[in-house]
Amino acid sequence: MRTILVLVRKDFANFFRNKAAVSLTFAVPFALIWLFGAVFGVNRKDSGPTDIPLAVVNASTNPGAEKLIEALKAEKAFKVITKYTADDKTERPLREADLAALMRANEFRFALVIPEDLFSEKTFGLHLKVYTNPRNEIETQLVNGILQKTIFSNVPQLLGQSLIARGRGTIGAERMDKFNQAIADNVARNFGGDPAAIRKGIEQGDFGAGGLGGTGAGGDSLISQVIRVESIQVAGQDVKSPVATRIVGGWAMQFLLFALSAAATALFSERDHGIFHRILAGPVTRAQILWSKFVYGICIGMLQLITLFLAGRILYGIDVEHHIGLLLLICAFAAAACTSFGMLLAAISSSQEAASGLATFLILLMCAIGGAWFPVTLMPEFIQQISKLTLVYWAMEGFSQVLWANASFMELLPTLGFLGGITAVVMTIAVWRFNRGKIFD
Amino acid sequence: MLSLENITKRYGAITALDGVSLQIEAGEFFGLLGPNGAGKSTIMSLVAGLRAPDAGRITLNGQPMSAARPEARASLGLVPQHIALYPKLSAEQNLRIFGQLYGLGGAILRDRVNEGLEAMQLADRRRDPVSTFSGGMQRRLNIIAALLHRPKLLLCDEPTVGVDPQSRNAIFDFLEKLNREGLTVIYSTHYMEEATRLCTRIGIIDHGKIPALGTLDELLLKLPFEEEIRFPRTEATTALVAKLGAHGSVEPGDEHYRFRPQPGYKLSNFYQLTESLGLPARLFTSQRPTLEALFLHLTGRNLRE
Numbered sequence A: 001m002r003t004i005l006v007l008v009r010k011d012f013a014n015f016f017r018n019k020a021a022v023s024l025t026f027a028v029p030f031a032l033i034w035l036f037g038a039v040f041g042v043n044r045k046d047s048g049p050t051d052i053p054l055a056v057v058n059a060s061t062n063p064g065a066e067k068l069i070e071a072l073k074a075e076k077a078f079k080v081i082t083k084y085t086a087d088d089k090t091e092r093p094l095r096e097a098d099l100a101a102l103m104r105a106n107e108f109r110f111a112l113v114i115p116e117d118l119f120s121e122k123t124f125g126l127h128l129k130v131y132t133n134p135r136n137e138i139e140t141q142l143v144n145g146i147l148q149k150t151i152f153s154n155v156p157q158l159l160g161q162s163l164i165a166r167g168r169g170t171i172g173a174e175r176m177d178k179f180n181q182a183i184a185d186n187v188a189r190n191f192g193g194d195p196a197a198i199r200k201g202i203e204q205g206d207f208g209a210g211g212l213g214g215t216g217a218g219g220d221s222l223i224s225q226v227i228r229v230e231s232i233q234v235a236g237q238d239v240k241s242p243v244a245t246r247i248v249g250g251w252a253m254q255f256l257l258f259a260l261s262a263a264a265t266a267l268f269s270e271r272d273h274g275i276f277h278r279i280l281a282g283p284v285t286r287a288q289i290l291w292s293k294f295v296y297g298i299c300i301g302m303l304q305l306i307t308l309f310l311a312g313r314i315l316y317g318i319d320v321e322h323h324i325g326l327l328l329l330i331c332a333f334a335a336a337a338c339t340s341f342g343m344l345l346a347a348i349s350s351s352q353e354a355a356s357g358l359a360t361f362l363i364l365l366m367c368a369i370g371g372a373w374f375p376v377t378l379m380p381e382f383i384q385q386i387s388k389l390t391l392v393y394w395a396m397e398g399f400s401q402v403l404w405a406n407a408s409f410m411e412l413l414p415t416l417g418f419l420g421g422i423t424a425v426v427m428t429i430a431v432w433r434f435n436r437g438k439i440f441d
Numbered sequence B: 001m002l003s004l005e006n007i008t009k010r011y012g013a014i015t016a017l018d019g020v021s022l023q024i025e026a027g028e029f030f031g032l033l034g035p036n037g038a039g040k041s042t043i044m045s046l047v048a049g050l051r052a053p054d055a056g057r058i059t060l061n062g063q064p065m066s067a068a069r070p071e072a073r074a075s076l077g078l079v080p081q082h083i084a085l086y087p088k089l090s091a092e093q094n095l096r097i098f099g100q101l102y103g104l105g106g107a108i109l110r111d112r113v114n115e116g117l118e119a120m121q122l123a124d125r126r127r128d129p130v131s132t133f134s135g136g137m138q139r140r141l142n143i144i145a146a147l148l149h150r151p152k153l154l155l156c157d158e159p160t161v162g163v164d165p166q167s168r169n170a171i172f173d174f175l176e177k178l179n180r181e182g183l184t185v186i187y188s189t190h191y192m193e194e195a196t197r198l199c200t201r202i203g204i205i206d207h208g209k210i211p212a213l214g215t216l217d218e219l220l221l222k223l224p225f226e227e228e229i230r231f232p233r234t235e236a237t238t239a240l241v242a243k244l245g246a247h248g249s250v251e252p253g254d255e256h257y258r259f260r261p262q263p264g265y266k267l268s269n270f271y272q273l274t275e276s277l278g279l280p281a282r283l284f285t286s287q288r289p290t291l292e293a294l295f296l297h298l299t300g301r302n303l304r305e
Helices: A002-017 A019-039 A063-074 A096-104 A137-154 A156-171 A173-191 A195-203 A222-226 A242-272 A275-280 A286-316 A321-348 A352-370 A381-387 A391-404 A409-436 B040-047 B070-075 B091-101 B106-119 B135-145 B165-180 B192-198 B216-220 B235-247 B267-276 B291-299
Strands: A052-058 A078-081 A083-085 A091-093 A110-114 A129-132 B002-011 B014-024 B029-033 B055-060 B076-079 B153-157 B184-189 B201-206 B209-214 B228-232 B248-252 B256-261 B285-287
Touching: A002 A019, A002 A286, A002 B091, A019 A242, A019 A286, A052 A063, A052 A096, A052 A137, A063 A078, A063 A110, A063 A137, A063 A156, A096 A110, A096 A129, A110 A137, A129 A137, A156 A173, A156 A195, A173 A195, A242 A275, A242 A286, A242 A321, A242 A352, A242 A391, A275 A286, A275 B091, A286 A321, A286 A409, A321 A352, A321 A391, A321 A409, A352 A381, A352 A391, A391 A409, B002 B040, B014 B040, B014 B055, B014 B209, B029 B165, B029 B192, B040 B055, B040 B153, B040 B184, B070 B076, B091 B106, B091 B135, B106 B135, B135 B165, B153 B165, B165 B184, B165 B192, B184 B192, B192 B291, B201 B216, B201 B291, B209 B216, B209 B291, B216 B291, B228 B235, B235 B248, B235 B256, B235 B267, B256 B267
Parallel strands: A052 A078, A052 A110, B029 B184, B029 B201, B076 B153, B153 B184
Antiparallel strands: A083 A091, A110 A129, B002 B014, B002 B055, B201 B209, B228 B256, B228 B285, B248 B256
């Protein structure tokens, strides 16, 4: 044990003498966490996209169309463009014919056309055209979703108007007018009011849901009135910084994997300097060297994880102090798993360069499918199954259990078991490969 | 003290050592002289327990040496061919780490680190990172690191490669002093000057075999001539070279010829010949043959080939 401690102390002395390594292990990830936090709006109260350019062409004379445009302008996700600026700086309203050229010129990638036949007497519903340049599939889906939400939340009377238009087409304008008048008379008789005003309201699509045309704030939108969804949060209610709590663990794992792989592949540097020959010629065994690397990896990994979670605490208010015991435990298991991964890389590679290349590929792959970048649930089912074989998945699961779900030790135990199992299997293979390989020759 | 019996070591299809046997007594300064790839480092790594022989037996003080018995290696010190130091750490940090790995600590370790640094004239640079040292200084530190635990047997695997003359002399003086104090040294080199100066006994090694072994005098007796004559390479001496072919070998150098007479050829005959050609006696230097000549005689190759 004394020999292992001497070797671990030596690795720490080497590490702290290497300013670049210290910086890459602690300061750079700290800075990147701050930067990524800013990019993803971790500390914004209302996260989500902002100012996506959306061109709007209005060919309809219906007053509801103007209301729809106003609603789109009020939506923070969009920056609505309704004017075309010519070369001589003169402006005029955008036309549908302008759109294709402007989209090809990348002035904007989404456009909404409100056509003259916004309502049809032959079909039910609104007729809208959406032009897209779907360069980014996720962005396109996002924009379509926000467009639909804005339309349904803010201009429900357009649907009413659509219904009336369809009625005219089905039973004829004269009979529809008589029907509307009868409704208005009955409403006035039973509830009071001016029958002419009530009829005007009906023809404008207001079927009596006075607040339906609101902004949607306060949960009184049409959708929220038609489908009442009661949301009950069962975990994370007390989490101070939910977004940061969910994602800092993923970033931390990525940095940790890179740092510990680099630490493990430093074995090649010691081999190339002849250090192993010197110390193996003394009373030191190969096993002691490998154990020392493992212990050092866990120590440095825990230091890095704690530093990164402290960064999360300082920058985003992640509640670290109330979970410190279990957080240290999951950090130790995560660091052990990452260290074993680095050792395996060193064991199966022929040189430091080969190990670094392989590390980059495998780390990015594991982080992608392990859920460090985006939720595993968004991936196809077979990837979700593969994901569970990665140490990143289980480390993320552990961080989430501790920081998000406030799990107990017993609840955390299975996750620790998986991480411990991965570590044991990977280390066993690594040691077997080290003994067959040439790193100590 | 150290015994190698019929050692064979192969790396794939290459036989690095082919039935090598050696006996090294306590207090010896034993040299392994041979060109690169001759098998010197393989012998060192086998004795140090870094590799196991494919056949044969190595014993130290009667105990078998094995990679599985690291405690048996505590009485060994290895100066590797590489500068096996941590470049970012200071000289003192390096020595403390290697000393601690041998179980040293406290005042004993501090004293030995100080002694080593003083002896190798590195005390004033003790806190500087090794990466800032010259090649010679790093080589000196490389040797101190192998001596902290006071080994009985020191293995020096080409310890002066790339070293300036000043550092080389410091290393030689230091090793000679340690040897006088009782340290047994095995010293591998391809510099015959080093083997000649340092070693009490020398093993000539080539292609994994030791064709000659003994003291310098014993080895030189294996040559068929007692002296060799050196003379300048000029037009006047070209005629002499043509006439000497029948009486021995003439090895041309860049500026000189080296004449090695056949057994029985009398040097008085040589000087009669030079006089007959009108060559003055001051052109010729008679000298004792070197290990280089012996190596050439034994293997048909130069040491540096």
